[in-house]
Amino acid sequence: MSFKYPVVMPKMSMTMETGELINFHVKVGDQVKSGDVLFEVMTDKIDMEVEAPADGVIATLVAEPGAVVEIGKPVLIMLTETEVMAFDFGDDDQPVIAVEVTAPTPVIAAPVSAPAPLIVDTPVKAVPKARVEAGNRGIDLRTVHPTGPDRTITMQDVNGAQLDPAIVKRQEANKALIAKGIEMTRGIAQASFSRRVSTSFDHASFIAAWAKVLRGRPDLAAHEQIGVALIIESKYGSALPVFRDPDQASLNDLRTLVASTTDAAKKGKVPVEMLSGATTTVFDLTTYSMSSATPLLFPNQVTSVTIGYDSESTKNISLTIDLNLCDFYDGALLLDALVASL
Amino acid sequence: MLTMAEAVREAMSIAFDERPEVFLLGEDVGIYGGAFGVSGDMFHRYGAERVLDTPIAELGIVGAAVGAALSGMRPIVEIQFSDFTAQAMDQIANQAAKIHFMLGGALHVPMVLRTPQGSGTGAAAQHSQNLEPWFASVPGLKVVVPSNPADAKGLLLASIDDPNPVIFLEHKLLYKIPGRDPVPEGATRIPLGVSKVVREGKDLTIVATGIMVNKSYEVAEKLAAEGISITLIDPRTISPLDMQPVYESIEITGRLMVVQEGPAHAGFINEVIAQMAGSASFGSLIAPIKRLAGMNIPIPYAPQLEKAAIPQVEDIETAAREIVKNWR
Numbered sequence: 001m002s003f004k005y006p007v008v009m010p011k012m013s014m015t016m017e018t019g020e021l022i023n024f025h026v027k028v029g030d031q032v033k034s035g036d037v038l039f040e041v042m043t044d045k046i047d048m049e050v051e052a053p054a055d056g057v058i059a060t061l062v063a064e065p066g067a068v069v070e071i072g073k074p075v076l077i078m079l080t081e082t083e084v085m086a087f088d089f090g091d092d093d094q095p096v097i098a099v100e101v102t103a104p105t106p107v108i109a110a111p112v113s114a115p116a117p118l119i120v121d122t123p124v125k126a127v128p129k130a131r132v133e134a135g136n137r138g139i140d141l142r143t144v145h146p147t148g149p150d151r152t153i154t155m156q157d158v159n160g161a162q163l164d165p166a167i168v169k170r171q172e173a174n175k176a177l178i179a180k181g182i183e184m185t186r187g188i189a190q191a192s193f194s195r196r197v198s199t200s201f202d203h204a205s206f207i208a209a210w211a212k213v214l215r216g217r218p219d220l221a222a223h224e225q226i227g228v229a230l231i232i233e234s235k236y237g238s239a240l241p242v243f244r245d246p247d248q249a250s251l252n253d254l255r256t257l258v259a260s261t262t263d264a265a266k267k268g269k270v271p272v273e274m275l276s277g278a279t280t281t282v283f284d285l286t287t288y289s290m291s292s293a294t295p296l297l298f299p300n301q302v303t304s305v306t307i308g309y310d311s312e313s314t315k316n317i318s319l320t321i322d323l324n325l326c327d328f329y330d331g332a333l334l335l336d337a338l339v340a341s342l
Numbered sequence: 343m344l345t346m347a348e349a350v351r352e353a354m355s356i357a358f359d360e361r362p363e364v365f366l367l368g369e370d371v372g373i374y375g376g377a378f379g380v381s382g383d384m385f386h387r388y389g390a391e392r393v394l395d396t397p398i399a400e401l402g403i404v405g406a407a408v409g410a411a412l413s414g415m416r417p418i419v420e421i422q423f424s425d426f427t428a429q430a431m432d433q434i435a436n437q438a439a440k441i442h443f444m445l446g447g448a449l450h451v452p453m454v455l456r457t458p459q460g461s462g463t464g465a466a467a468q469h470s471q472n473l474e475p476w477f478a479s480v481p482g483l484k485v486v487v488p489s490n491p492a493d494a495k496g497l498l499l500a501s502i503d504d505p506n507p508v509i510f511l512e513h514k515l516l517y518k519i520p521g522r523d524p525v526p527e528g529a530t531r532i533p534l535g536v537s538k539v540v541r542e543g544k545d546l547t548i549v550a551t552g553i554m555v556n557k558s559y560e561v562a563e564k565l566a567a568e569g570i571s572i573t574l575i576d577p578r579t580i581s582p583l584d585m586q587p588v589y590e591s592i593e594i595t596g597r598l599m600v601v602q603e604g605p606a607h608a609g610f611i612n613e614v615i616a617q618m619a620g621s622a623s624f625g626s627l628i629a630p631i632k633r634l635a636g637m638n639i640p641i642p643y644a645p646q647l648e649k650a651a652i653p654q655v656e657d658i659e660t661a662a663r664e665i666v667k668n669w670r
Contacts, residue, residue, distance in 0.1 A: 127627060127628045127629060127630070127669065128624050128625050128626070128627045128628075129596055129625055129626050129627055129628045130628070131625070132625040132626075148668065148669060149668050149669075154628065154669055154670055155596070155628045155669075155670060156670040
């Protein structure tokens, strides 16, 4: 028994209403396995690959690449032997869209006017420097036409390649998001304090220490849950995954989570559930050997912290506070407590 | 302009004059002047006490040299053909290379073993081999492969100074050829373990050993006229191996070709490839690494086949042109 299963635009964040279909990874008639990537979508926060919920055959491509699709609306339809439950989108009463079809095949493809870029799924052959260069420039080697012997991508091929449009779009979306957020806090009275520290710490221990300090000041947190956003830079732009109540996890677990999230963010793939709930932001500038930046507050956050480069053995910790909710004295106490707990 | 045979003789003579503990021993090195004429008139100049004709017994010759070295002498052994070192391998690999370490560093074996190697003389499979990987894979030995008279002189003087056993592999075809550069007068040493950048270019890096340095140089000069510029690196000492100039050059050229006369399989030059592949410069490669080496066969007697068994100038030229053309 075959079921017609519409794969829909998923809801990837609390505020998401629509998503843009970037491209398909499949075409009509393709056999797919559960977990295979079907298409990529982009929102104002992240890009995400949508996977097949079950084994099956692609029947119809409903949306066109570039189209903006409402959440819950079908992007493609597949035929499957498995009875699949639809995603629960929360807001609406989405019915379980598993409909039995009487005549299993054939299915006529919906015409697709703008074909997705050709993505080759066999391993890409490229000279080592081409890989390095592609990585630096955010070029997906699968999109580069190989002209070298044995269909190998040469330096010339990479030099002539354009930046992956998906990455460009994502970078622009990230930039817009951050700019918009910071713009909202412009005009809020805020102040920054700096202290030099010589203790060594990693991101996990820093985040945990900072969350613990904030927990001692429930008047400033304004939330039961403490969410520490860690800014992670990659070729995809800035990602801001949020670590919730990091002071209450074991440090080892937190280290593992920070490491895996950092890796994922560098590949442009932060888990959706980690993109909300920030109550404070941490930005490590030492990667760029910067000592300080002007850390404007993000909306609904009272504090933000930067870790700056000071010398081989010392760092410059800088705290910014919202003066509407606390004063200089509070700021000094917070920074003092943070430094003491490192 | 001195030939390599003359340059080696000059280096030995300088060492004889500098240090009374230096002496030469080997088959026909005395009255006959050496099978390839390298020791020449040294027997007449230094006498039978310091230029020793030995019986045809390689194990005994090297054993005597190791013993002499342990007791404060600085012997230079000549083995008539490098193929014959097989007879002396226990003394070379198990004794000379190991004694310093087995005795907790108490003693040294400051011995130099000079021996001609290589094909191109019509002497067939038992007198034409390149055996450098035998020695380069034995820790405790230093291995030198000079490609020209000037280097041969400076490297041999440094080898005689060295407190470790040094295997000094001279190519027979180079004995009679003057180098491109004149041999410096005096006793200037060339330190062991320092690669030489023979010429610099920006399109291709060639690492070649021994006689292949000369063949590669010829190709580099020719291709320069076509706009292909080549960096040529001669390691000179293959153990220890100095890779730094190779890494630096790859950052510029992105293309590596290695050339040796010995058989490709498990040859020394593969070490250059292995070290490059594992280095920080790997990411600078814009082409697969090209290896030119001898065929995996005993050197044939027939002249045409002997020639076909090892890389020739035309082979290097074709390979160099292709790697630059195909990988841009």
